[in-house]
Amino acid sequence: MSDELVFYTNPMSRGRIARWMLEEVGQPYRTEILDFGTSMKSADYLALNPMGKVPAIAHRGVVVTEGGAVCAYLADAFPQAGLAPPAGSPQRGLYYRWMFFAAGPVEAAVTNKALNIEIPDERKRMVGYGCYADVIDALDYAVSQNEFIAGDRFSAADVYFGSQVGWGLMFKTIEPRPALAAYWQRIAGRPAAIRAREIDDKLVAEAKQAQAPQ
Structure with a gap:
């Protein structure tokens, strides 16, 4: 192995x-x-x-x-x-809660938003995320409770949840509420986040250069 x-x-x-x-x-x-x-x-x-x-x-x-x-x-x-709260701690509950929320309701809601798909009022009960407005309200609530998603320490949940927020703000699939923008500002400048962007941005530039007419 x-x-x-x-x-x-x-x-x-x-x-x-x-x-x-x-x-x-x-x-x-x-x-x-x-x-x-x-x-x-x-x-x-x-x-x-x-x-x-x-x-x-x-x-x-x-x-x-x-x-x-x-x-x-x-x-x-x-x-x-140190990117996960201790197992069994209250913070671990928040960690799971918002990680899964980002993977489920947020992913579905922003994808439908990008595709201009609206859920009829009479169908909201059968849709996991209910409606787009409810998802945005929950996002706003999540980032307003603590400095980070699972409390006062950055965790893997911030990487995943925060990426959803950052992309949503960039592509305008998430309403740019002040609390969401402030949360993204708190985490987007982390050294690891900057390194990751630089690596991938360089790969994108190299791919475009390779495809350009010679």
Whole structure:
């Protein structure tokens, strides 16, 4: 069983969230860049992730997919980074609550917002996130309770939840409320976040340069 940590991603994908988490953890990892529609759908990669999407990581014989799961796994696999509250603590409850909220209701609501899909009033009860307005109110509430999502310390939940907020503010799929903007400002300047952006932005620039007419 190899201890090598392998990261499957594309710099123009949700893999950027996992990259940030990997930089926060501070452990060595090898990156495999996959292309949409080609290597991401290859037989070799589909054997790892049948969805044919990124991010994914392979570590100690286990493949972990889904951005929130990758963040949670890495926090537990490398506890020395201090990116998860202690098991059984009240903060651990907040950590799980908002991590799963970002992966479920937030992801669904902002995707539908981007696609101009509105839930009819009579159907809100059958939709997990209810309605977009309720999700934004909950986001606003979450970032207004403490400095960070799980209390007074930054955690893996901030990487995942915060990335959803940051992207939503950038692409205007999340209402730019003052509390949300302030929360994003608190976490976006972390050294690991900056390193991750620089790595992926460089990869994007290199890909564009390679595709440019010579």
